[in-house]
Amino acid sequence: MADGYPDKSAILVTGPPGIGKEALGYWFTQTGLAQGDFCLYVTRLPVREVLQDVKGFGIDMNHKVPLWLAGEGGQLKYDVNDLASLSFSIKDILKKNSNRRIRVVMDVLSSLLMLNQSETIYKFLDQLLSDAKQYDAVVLATLEEGMHKPEILTAMQQLFDGVVEMRLYEEGLRVLPLLRVRKMRGIPPQPGYFNFILGKNGMEITPYAR
Amino acid sequence: MRDRSEILGVCLFLIPAAVAVITRIYGVVVTPDLLTNLILVITAPTYCYAIYWALDTRKALAVRVYRSQALATGLLALMVWLSYTSIFELSGSPNEQLSQGVTVFAFAALLLALFYFADITVKASRRSDPLLRDTLHWSKVRIPLWLAISVSYGILLVVVAYGTITNNLAILNAIGTGDFGNAVFNIDFNYLIYLPFVGVIPLVVVWFRAKWDRTLRRHFLWLIVALVMLFATTFLTVGFILVFLAAGYFLYRASRSLAPLSRLTRDENAELSTQ
Numbered sequence: 364m365a366d367g368y369p370d371k372s373a374i375l376v377t378g379p380p381g382i383g384k385e386a387l388g389y390w391f392t393q394t395g396l397a398q399g400d401f402c403l404y405v406t407r408l409p410v411r412e413v414l415q416d417v418k419g420f421g422i423d424m425n426h427k428v429p430l431w432l433a434g435e436g437g438q439l440k441y442d443v444n445d446l447a448s449l450s451f452s453i454k455d456i457l458k459k460n461s462n463r464r465i466r467v468v469m470d471v472l473s474s475l476l477m478l479n480q481s482e483t484i485y486k487f488l489d490q491l492l493s494d495a496k497q498y499d500a501v502v503l504a505t506l507e508e509g510m511h512k513p514e515i516l517t518a519m520q521q522l523f524d525g526v527v528e529m530r531l532y533e534e535g536l537r538v539l540p541l542l543r544v545r546k547m548r549g550i551p552p553q554p555g556y557f558n559f560i561l562g563k564n565g566m567e568i569t570p571y572a573r
Numbered sequence: 574m575r576d577r578s579e580i581l582g583v584c585l586f587l588i589p590a591a592v593a594v595i596t597r598i599y600g601v602v603v604t605p606d607l608l609t610n611l612i613l614v615i616t617a618p619t620y621c622y623a624i625y626w627a628l629d630t631r632k633a634l635a636v637r638v639y640r641s642q643a644l645a646t647g648l649l650a651l652m653v654w655l656s657y658t659s660i661f662e663l664s665g666s667p668n669e670q671l672s673q674g675v676t677v678f679a680f681a682a683l684l685l686a687l688f689y690f691a692d693i694t695v696k697a698s699r700r701s702d703p704l705l706r707d708t709l710h711w712s713k714v715r716i717p718l719w720l721a722i723s724v725s726y727g728i729l730l731v732v733v734a735y736g737t738i739t740n741n742l743a744i745l746n747a748i749g750t751g752d753f754g755n756a757v758f759n760i761d762f763n764y765l766i767y768l769p770f771v772g773v774i775p776l777v778v779v780w781f782r783a784k785w786d787r788t789l790r791r792h793f794l795w796l797i798v799a800l801v802m803l804f805a806t807t808f809l810t811v812g813f814i815l816v817f818l819a820a821g822y823f824l825y826r827a828s829r830s831l832a833p834l835s836r837l838t839r840d841e842n843a844e845l846s847t848q
Contacts, residue, residue: 379788379832379833380636380639380697380700380701380788380832381634381635381636381638381639381640381642381832382633382634382635382832383635383636385636386635407703407705408700408705416636419636419637434705443703443704473703474704475703477703477785478704508833509786509787509788509832510701510785510786510787510788530833530835531630531633531832531833531834531835532834532836532837533578533834533835533836534837535578536578536581536625537629538626538629538630538632538633538832538834539633540633540634561635
């Protein structure tokens with residue numbers, strides 16, 4: 364894919380709140396829309412709040428919009444307590460758009476993990492990701508760091524083909540946002556870290572060296 | 574104790590604290606003037622460090638509401654230091670009226686910073702809540718509250734500034750007694766000045782609800798300790814500097830806990846150095 368994500372893959376972006384994980388989802392959606400892909404954005408936030416955020420990163424989603432499965436204001440309503448309905452809705456959407464390239468952004472995993480048994484979510488995700496692969500979709504999901512036990516984070520990482528880790532690192536007296544590709548299907552493990560800056564012109568990434 | 578930034582934080586607390594203790598043990602006469610200067614000099618680095626960490630964390634974050642939360646934490650630390658030191662700097666001033674004016678001004682600025690902090694923190698906590706709960710309908714309540722506080726503090730600051738600049742004794746005395754002979758000013762100076770404390774109520778609710786958010790709870794914990802220490806200083810005559818310093822240290826811990834910070838492991842460090 365043009366964004367650098369392998370075809371038919373599921374990518375997990377982890378990081379603390381506020382670091383900008385969602386921005387990767389916004390750009391992923393915007394690029395998809397520009398290419399004519401079908402894009403589904405699943406969020407528990409109201410659409411207007413996401414659009415405010417999107418604007419902050421200099422992204423214009425006024426002309427081409429994804430299909431919103433959102434807590435409020437979307438074409439489809441996201442109900443945090445109804446996992447079965449969420450699973451059914453996503454599968455149905457994938458099926459209806461199976462003739463197009465599909466991109467799915469899921470910004471709901473942390474809330475799902477907090478409100479359900481972790482095993483239930485693992486099963487739900489496992490099923491969802493295999494459905495997505497069946498319809499040649501690429502899934503990008505975000506997960507909050509600092510809200511779940513380390514073993515949950517590790518288990519979640521096992522379910523995905525690629526894991527991008529965004530973290531705040533302490534170097535001397537500075538706080539540095541660094542990015543690392545922990546794993547990516549089809550690419551040998553990358554040991555290096557990257558500095559990144561999220562701005563209105565996109566994401567600037569440079570290799571990090573001490 | 575794993576990093577030099579933490580070591581520096583502890584040193585900025587321990588060294589001045591040791592100086593304060595030694596001067597006390599060796600019976601250095603602490604006159605009011607010397608005390609206020611000591612407070613200024615000795616506590617400034619600790620509070621500056623707390624502000625620095627809050628602003629540095631802000632720089633590293635990308636989402637607006639979390640950046641504002643970091644800014645509010647830094648602003649709160651700055652206002653605590655400025656208001657406490659200005660109040661103590663002027664406490665022995667022969668010009669009692671001027672001292673009262675500045676005290677009200679400093680107190681008002683501190684409460685405004687506290688309300689801004691509460692407002693932003695409640696907004697940030699909503700975003701991390703899995704059910705997106707609007708604590709005590711804060712998104713609706715905050716607007717009239719900000720309006721009421723703006724009008725009330727606008728009147729208050731204009732009156733204090735006017736009285737202080739023109740050295741109007743009648744106004745300055747009224748600021749001290751809270752009796753202006755005018756219902757609007759009386760209500761403003763005696764009751765509405767405390768309106769920013771309303772912000773503490775949703776913060777308490779957020780604290781109980783935020784079981785899922787370990788980062789927010791840790792941040793709150795340090796902040797509560799700092800605020801308790803600051804509250805304790807109002808009853809202290811002995812050991813004021815130590816407690817005020819400790820409050821600064823805990824504000825620094827609160828700034829550090831705004832977001833989870835990671836460290837590169839020794840192996841990773843070695844690997845990066847050879848790249």
